[in-house]
Amino acid sequence: MIQQATSVPLLEVRGLSKAFPGVQALDAVDFEAHRGEVVALLGENGAGKSTLMKILSGAYRPDTGRILMDGAPIDPENPHHARELGISIIYQEFNLTRNQAVWTNIFLGREVLPHGPLRAVNFADRRAMRAKASELLKRVGARFSPDAIVRNLSVAEQQMVEIAKALSDDAQVIIMDEPTSALGTEEVAILFGIIRSLKEQNLTVIFISHRLEEVFRIADRIVVLRDGKRIGSLPVREATIDKVVSLMVGRVLDRQAVHRTGAAVSRDPQVICEVRHLTRKGALEDISFQLRRGEILGVAGLIGSGRTELARAIFGADPIDSGEIRIDGRPVALASPSHAVRAGLALIPENRQQQGLVLIHTVRSNIALPNLGVLSRGGVVRERAVHKLVGRYIDKLRIRTPGPLQRVMNLSGGNQQKVVLAKWLATNPKVLIMDEPTRGIDVGAKAEIYAIMNDLVQEGVGIIMISSEMPEVLAMSDRILTMREGRMTGLLERSEATQEKIMALLSYDHTQRFQPKDTE
Amino acid sequence: MTTTAKPAAVKHPTGWFRFLRAQELGIILILAVMCVFLSLSTKTFLTSTNIFNVMRAFSWIAIAAFGEILVIIIAGIDLSVGSTMALAGLAAGFAYRADQPMAVGLLAGILTGAAVGLVNGLIVTKGRLPAFIATLGTLSIGRGLCYGLTNGQPLTEFPDSFRTLGQYDLPVLGLAIPLPAIYMVILALIMGFFLARTVWGYRIYALGGNEQATALSGINIGRLKLLVFTLSGLLAGIAGVVMTARLGVASPTAANGYELDVIAAVFIGGASTSGGEGTIFGALMGAAIMQVLRNGLVLLGFPAYWQSAAIGLVIVVTLMLDQYRKRRGG
Numbered sequence: 001m002i003q004q005a006t007s008v009p010l011l012e013v014r015g016l017s018k019a020f021p022g023v024q025a026l027d028a029v030d031f032e033a034h035r036g037e038v039v040a041l042l043g044e045n046g047a048g049k050s051t052l053m054k055i056l057s058g059a060y061r062p063d064t065g066r067i068l069m070d071g072a073p074i075d076p077e078n079p080h081h082a083r084e085l086g087i088s089i090i091y092q093e094f095n096l097t098r099n100q101a102v103w104t105n106i107f108l109g110r111e112v113l114p115h116g117p118l119r120a121v122n123f124a125d126r127r128a129m130r131a132k133a134s135e136l137l138k139r140v141g142a143r144f145s146p147d148a149i150v151r152n153l154s155v156a157e158q159q160m161v162e163i164a165k166a167l168s169d170d171a172q173v174i175i176m177d178e179p180t181s182a183l184g185t186e187e188v189a190i191l192f193g194i195i196r197s198l199k200e201q202n203l204t205v206i207f208i209s210h211r212l213e214e215v216f217r218i219a220d221r222i223v224v225l226r227d228g229k230r231i232g233s234l235p236v237r238e239a240t241i242d243k244v245v246s247l248m249v250g251r252v253l254d255r256q257a258v259h260r261t262g263a264a265v266s267r268d269p270q271v272i273c274e275v276r277h278l279t280r281k282g283a284l285e286d287i288s289f290q291l292r293r294g295e296i297l298g299v300a301g302l303i304g305s306g307r308t309e310l311a312r313a314i315f316g317a318d319p320i321d322s323g324e325i326r327i328d329g330r331p332v333a334l335a336s337p338s339h340a341v342r343a344g345l346a347l348i349p350e351n352r353q354q355q356g357l358v359l360i361h362t363v364r365s366n367i368a369l370p371n372l373g374v375l376s377r378g379g380v381v382r383e384r385a386v387h388k389l390v391g392r393y394i395d396k397l398r399i400r401t402p403g404p405l406q407r408v409m410n411l412s413g414g415n416q417q418k419v420v421l422a423k424w425l426a427t428n429p430k431v432l433i434m435d436e437p438t439r440g441i442d443v444g445a446k447a448e449i450y451a452i453m454n455d456l457v458q459e460g461v462g463i464i465m466i467s468s469e470m471p472e473v474l475a476m477s478d479r480i481l482t483m484r485e486g487r488m489t490g491l492l493e494r495s496e497a498t499q500e501k502i503m504a505l506l507s508y509d510h511t512q513r514f515q516p517k518d519t520e
Numbered sequence: 521m522t523t524t525a526k527p528a529a530v531k532h533p534t535g536w537f538r539f540l541r542a543q544e545l546g547i548i549l550i551l552a553v554m555c556v557f558l559s560l561s562t563k564t565f566l567t568s569t570n571i572f573n574v575m576r577a578f579s580w581i582a583i584a585a586f587g588e589i590l591v592i593i594i595a596g597i598d599l600s601v602g603s604t605m606a607l608a609g610l611a612a613g614f615a616y617r618a619d620q621p622m623a624v625g626l627l628a629g630i631l632t633g634a635a636v637g638l639v640n641g642l643i644v645t646k647g648r649l650p651a652f653i654a655t656l657g658t659l660s661i662g663r664g665l666c667y668g669l670t671n672g673q674p675l676t677e678f679p680d681s682f683r684t685l686g687q688y689d690l691p692v693l694g695l696a697i698p699l700p701a702i703y704m705v706i707l708a709l710i711m712g713f714f715l716a717r718t719v720w721g722y723r724i725y726a727l728g729g730n731e732q733a734t735a736l737s738g739i740n741i742g743r744l745k746l747l748v749f750t751l752s753g754l755l756a757g758i759a760g761v762v763m764t765a766r767l768g769v770a771s772p773t774a775a776n777g778y779e780l781d782v783i784a785a786v787f788i789g790g791a792s793t794s795g796g797e798g799t800i801f802g803a804l805m806g807a808a809i810m811q812v813l814r815n816g817l818v819l820l821g822f823p824a825y826w827q828s829a830a831i832g833l834v835i836v837v838t839l840m841l842d843q844y845r846k847r848r849g850g
Contacts (some may be wrong), residue, residue, distance in 0.1 A: 317736060341738030355736050358729035360796050369726050370737040372719040379718050423737070 008071045010035045010204050011056070011087075011173050016065030018051055025051040027228040028065070033173065036202045038195060040209060040219035044248055044470065044503075048228040049208050053175050056206075057089035058082030069172075080109075088166035089175040092182070094158050096150045103133035103146035106165045136164040139201075140194050156187035163194060174198065176207040180214055181304045192218050210302045212241050212507045224248055242500075245507065249470065249499040271329070272462045273345075273431045275314065278323035283309040285486045287323070291431060291462040296453065298477025299466040302506050306486035307466045308350050311435045314464070315347040316340040327430065341370060346429035348420050350436050350466075356420040357408050364390045364404040367423045393422035397452060414445025421452060432456065433464045438472060450476060470499050482506055544790060547805040550838070554812050562819040570815070572689070572698050576766070578785075578811035579700035580605065580759040581778065585785040585803040586711040587637075587755030590748045592786050593715075594728040595795025596651030598749065600640060601756040602778035603662030606771070608633045608760030610666055612682070613675030613770035622681050626761060633757015634750050636662060641749030645742045651749075659779065666772035674771040678764075686765025700762050704804075707758070712800040724748060729796030784831075785810060788838050809834070 009032040018026040026048045033039045043049050054060045056067065058076035067074050069085060076082035079089070096105050107129045114125040133146035142160040150158060159179065166174050180188045195205050195218055209215055215222060215236075222239050224232045224247040232247045273291040278284055284306050291297050301307035312318045314325060316334035324331050327343050334340045337347070349355035357366055367390045368375055375385045390404045397418045401411055408419055417437070424432065437453075438446045453463060453476065467473050473480055480497050482490040482505035490505040558565035565571075584601045591598040612629035620628075636658060643654035689696035715721040723744055726734045735741050764770045789806030791798025813834055817827050 315736075336738075336740065337736050338738040338740050347736060349733075349736055354730070355732050358726050358733055358796065361725065361729050365722065365726065368722060369734070369739070372722055376719045379720065381717055381719055381722060383717070 007034070009033060009068075010037075010070060012068040012071075013052075013056070014066045014068070016052065016055060016067070017063045018055060018060060019063055024228050026055070026062070029225070029228070029230045031223060031230065031233075033204045033206055035172075035204060036199050038199055038205045038207070038218055038220045040207055040215040040222045041225065042209070042212075042215065042222060042244060042248055043225035047225040047248075049225055050177065051228075052225070053089060053177060053206070053208065056082070056173075057087055057175060059089075083169045083171070086170060086172035087175065088169055088171035088173070090159070090162045090166060090177065090179065092178045094162055096158060096161060098149075098151040100150060101146065102137070102144070102148050102150060102153075102161050102164075103130045105150055105161055106133045106136060106146075106168050108165075110168075132168070133164070136167050139167060139197075140164050141190070141197065154187070155182045156184075156190060159183075159191065160194070163198075171203070173204045173206065176205065178208055178210065178303070180209060180211060188214065210507060212244060215244075216241070241504070241507075245500055245503045249503050272327065273314075273464075274326040274329075276324045276326070278310070278313060278320060278325070280309060280313050280318060280320050283318075283486055284313060284320075287483075287488055289481055289488075289491060291464060293460045293462055294457045295478045296457055296463045296465055296476050298473040298480040299464060299483060300468070300470070300473045300480055300502050300506060301466075301483035302468065304485075305483040305506065307468075307483050308435055309486070310483070311347060311350075311433045311464070311466055314340070315345055315433060317347070341427065344428075344430035346370075346424035346427055346432050348417075348424060348432070348434040348437055350439070352413075352416055352420050357416060359409040360407060362405045362407055363394070363399065363401050363411070363419055366408055366419050367393055367426060370423055371426045389426055390422075393426055397422050397425075398448065412441075412445075414441040414448070417441055417445065417449065421449070425452075425456070429461060431462045431464065433466070435466045436468065437465060438467075438469070470502065473502065474499065544799065544802055544805065546841070547789060547802060547809065551805060551809050551812065554809065554816060558812070558816045558819065562816075565816065565819055568695050570819075572696065572701060574808075574811050574815045575701040575704070576698040577815075578807045579698075579704040580763040580766075580775075581781050581785055581811070582704050582804050582807035583707055583762065584756045584759040584778070584782045585789075585807050586707055586800055587752035588779075588782045589786045589789070589791055589798050589800065589803045590715070590724060591651065591752045592783070592791045592793075593724055593795060593798045594745065594748055595731075595793075596644070596745075596748075597655065597783065598637075598640060598651065598752045598756075599655040599779050599783075600636060600658040600662055601752065601759075601782050602775045602780075603659050603666065604633050604636045604753055604756040605760030605763060605775035605778060606666045606773070607636065607662050608757040609764030609770035609774055610670060610675060610772065612761055612764060613678065614669075616679055616682065617675060617677050622679060625679075625682060629761035629764070630754060630757040633760060634754040637750040637753015637756070638746065640753065641746035644749065645745050663772075663776075666774075670772045672772055674769050676769050678768055678770075682765055683768045684765075686762055687768070700766055703758075703762055707755070708800055708804050711755075715800055720744070720747065725796055727795075781807075781810060784835050788835060790842065809838075 011033045013029065013031040016026055016029045017024070029048065029052060031052065041049050041052070051060065055062050056076065058079045058081050061077070067076070074085050076085055076087065097108065111124040112128045112132065113119045114123060114128065130146050137144070137146060137160070140160045140163045142157065142164070144153060144157060150161065153161070163174065179191060183191060198205055219236050221233065221235050222244060223230065224244065226248060270293045271290045272293050276288050278287040287310060289297065299307050299310065309318065313320050314334070316336045316339050325334055326332065332339070332343045334343065353359060358369070364386065368386050371389065372381060375382055375389065387404070393399070394401065394404060399418045399422065400415050408416055411419065438449055457463060465476060474497060478494050480492045480494070480502060481488060482492070482502055484506055492501065584605060588598055588601055608629040611632035612625040615625035615628040640655050640658055643649050643657070644651050647654065686700060689698050690702060715724065723734065723739055726737070726739070727741055727744055731741060760775065763775065767774070785806035786798065786803050787793070787806070788809055789798065789802030789804070791802065810831060813831060814827060817830055822830065
C-alpha cells in the first residue's frame with residue numbers, strides 16, 4: 001500500500017512479471033508514481049531495474065501484469081507507442097545523431113510539417129522546429145543554441161537535449177537510467193535543478209542510480225528491487241542509507257556455487273605485483289595495492305567506478321599519467337599489452353567477444369595467439385607444438401568443443417570464456433587480471449571457472465579479480481579493494497568483509513554520510 | 521593424454537591443406553567448369569601455347585594480389601598497387617638509363633614498391649587514416665610521379681638480360697614455360713608458407729579477425745600493419761618489374777586501373793571484406809579465373825567492348841554466391 005496516497009497514481013504497475021531463459025527478471029512487481037514525484041529505483045546488478053524500465057518504455061513486453069496510467073490500463077507495444085502514451089526514457093547511452101544540430105535531434109522521426117501545399121511533400125518546417133526547440137531548451141535551462149551540433153556539446157548538455165526531446169513528446173513520465181553516471185559534480189547539480197523544475201511542472205521522474213547520496217538529495221521516494229521482486233518502497237524522509245543498503249543486499253550467498261579452497265589461510269608473504277599511486281586523469285586517482293603470490297585480490301566497484309580502467313592501465317592497454325607498477329619487486333614500464341605479457345601479466349577482458357577472442361577463428365588459433373613465441377622456431381610456427389598445447393588445454397579446462405578446429409563463435413559463452421582462459425594460462429602468467437570472469441555464463445561453467453581459479457592460486461599465481469557480483473567477490477577474494485569514482489575507498493580483509501560494508505563503500509561518499517544535504 | 525581424437529587424424533586448417541576449405545573447392549570448380557567448357561567449344565583454348573599465354577598474362581596481377589590479400593585480411597585495402605607497379609617499372613628503367621647493372625635495376629624497382637607500401641603503412645598507423653583514403657591518395661601521388669618524372673614519355677632503354685627475365689620461355693619436358701609464370705608459382709609458395717605457417721601469418725589473420733582482441737593479446741599491431749603494407753608494396757614492385765621486363769618498356773600509363781583487377785582477384789578467391797579470412801591459393805585462383813574468362817571471351821568471339829561488363833558480372837555473382845554460403849553457415 002502507498003503510504004500517503006491521496007489521489008490515483010499517475011503511473012501504476014500491478015503484478016508485473018517477465019522471464020528470460022533461465023532468469024525470472026521480474027516477479028510480480030508492484031510500482032507506482034504520482035504526479036510531480038521523483039522516484040528513485042534502486043537495486044543491485046540484475047535486480048530487475050532495467051527490465052522494469054524497459055517494459056514501461058515499451059522495449060520489452062511483460063509476461064503478466066497490468067500497467068495503468070491515470071487509472072486506465074495501457075499496453076506500451078514499442079518505444080514509439082510508449083512515447084505517444086506519455087512515457088519517455090533516457091538511456092545511459094544517448095540516442096542522438098552526433099553530427100547533426102540539436103533541433104534536428106529533438107524532432108528526429110517526428111518532424112513538424114507546415115500547413116498548406118508543402119505538407120503534401122513532407123517538407124519539414126525548419127523554422128517552426130527551431131523555434132519550438134529553443135523554447136524546449138529554455139524549459140530545461142539550456143544555454144546553447146538549437147543550432148549547436150551535438151558532438152560539440154558536453155555530456156551534461158547532451159543530456160539536456162535528451163530531456164528536451166522527451167518534453168517535446170509531451171511526456172508525463174520521464175525515466176532516466178543512471179543519469180548521473182557520466183556527470184561531474186557541478187553537472188549533477190545542474191541536472192538536479194532540471195529535475196526539480198520538471199517536478200514543479202508536475203511531471204513524474206523515475207530514475208535509476210547507484211549513488212545513494214544523490215538519491216537522498218533528489219528523490220521523494222525510494223523503491224528497492226532485489227532478485228526481480230519489490231522489496232520496499234519508502235519515502236526518503238523515513239529512509240537511511242543503512243536501511244536502504246540492507247534492503248538492497250539482504251541475500252544469502254549460494255555457497256555451493258562459489259567457494260574458495262586452500263591458500264586463503266596459509267598466505268604466501270611474497271609480493272609479486274605492486275601498484276603505487278597509479279593515476280590516469282579522469283579515470284583513476286592514486287591507486288596503490290600489493291598482490292601476493294597465490295592470492296586473489298577482489299576489486300569491487302559499480303559501473304563507472306574505474307574498475308575496468310584499473311585493469312587496462314595495469315595491463316598497459318591505456319596510458320597512465322603517473323604511478324609505478326612493480327613485478328617481483330622490479331619497476332616495469334608497461335607501455336603496451338605486449339610489454340605486460342612479457343612481464344608475466346595476463347588479462348581476461350570484460351567483454352570476451354569484443355576483446356578476448358577472434359570469434360571467426362578456431363579454438364586452436366585463439367589459444368595459440370599469445371603463445372606464438374614459444375610455439376615457433378625462427379618465426380615458423382611448429383604445428384605439432386600448437387596441436388599439443390591446444391589439446392592439453394582443451395582437456396585441462398574441459399572446453400566442450402567438437403574439436404580444436406571449431407570456430408569459437410559456435411561455442412557457448414562459458415566455453416568461450418574457457419578459451420580465453422586457456423590462451424592466457426598457456427602463457428604461464430605470474431599475475432592474472434580477470435575482469436568480470438563469470439559474466440553471462442551459466443552456473444555450471446561458473447563453478448568450473450572458480451575451480452580453475454582455485455587451482456591457479458595453489459600454483460602460486462596472483463589473481464586480480466574484478467567483479468560486480470557481490471557473492472563472487474566475497475566468496476573468492478582473500479582481500480577486497482573497493483573503488484568508487486576512480487578512487488580506492490577501502491581495502492578489506494576477507495574476515496572483515498560483509499555485503500553491507502562493501503555496498504556502503506561502493507555506493508556513497510563517506511564524507512557525506514551523515515549530511516545528506518544539497519551542498520556541494 | 522586423454523584426448524579422443526588421435527593427433528594424426530586432425531587436419532591443420534592453417535597448414536598446407538588449408539586450401540581444401542569449401543570456399544576454395546568452389547573456386548576450383550568454377551575454374552574447372554570454365555576450362556572444360558572452353559576446351560570443348562574452342563579449338564585453341566586447350567593448347568599449351570594458349571594456356572601459357574594465359575598464365576603469363578595474369579602472372580603480375582596474381583603477384584600483386586599476393587600482397588593485396590595481406591592488406592585485405594587485416595580488413596584494409598590497398599588501392600595504390602597499380603600506380604606502384606608502374607612506378608617500380610620506371611625505377612628500373614631509370615637505373616638502366618644510368619647504366620646500372622641488371623641487379624641494381626631489379627632492386628631499384630622492387631624497393632621502390634616496398635617504399636610506397638611503407639609510406640601507406642605510415643599514413644595508416646601514424647597518420648591514423650583509413651587504408652581506403654590513405655591508398656587513394658598514394659594511388660594518385662604515385663601516378664603523378666610517373667608522369668612527372670618522365671614528362672609522359674615511356675622509358676625504353678632496357679638491357680636484353682632484363683627483357684629475357686620477362687620474355688624467355690623455359691623448356692621443360694617439351695613445354696615452353698614462361699618465366700613470369702614460374703615466378704608467380706614460386707612467390708605463391710613463399711607467400712602461402714608465410715601466411716599459413718609463420719608467426720606473422722597467424723598474427724595477420726588474428727589482426728583482421730579482431731583488432732582489439734589481438735592488441736590485448738600482447739601483439740604490436742602498429743608494427744604488424746607496417747609490415748603488411750610494406751609487403752603489399754614490395755609485391756606490387758615485383759609485379760611491376762616482371763610486367764616491365766615482359767613488355768620491354770616502362771610507360772607512365774602502365775598498369776592503369778590494375779588495382780581493381782588485383783582486388784577483384786583477392787575477393788573472388790574467397791577473402792572477406794570484413795577481414796580475417798582469405799588465402800594465397802584463393803588469390804591465385806581468383807586471378808586465374810579472371811584471365812581465363814577474358815581469354816575465353818576473346819576465343820568465343822565475344823564483342824571486345826562488352827568484355828568488361830561480363831567480367832564485372834562474374835565478380836558480382838561469385839561474391840553473391842559467397843555471401844549465400846556464409847549465411848548458410850558454411
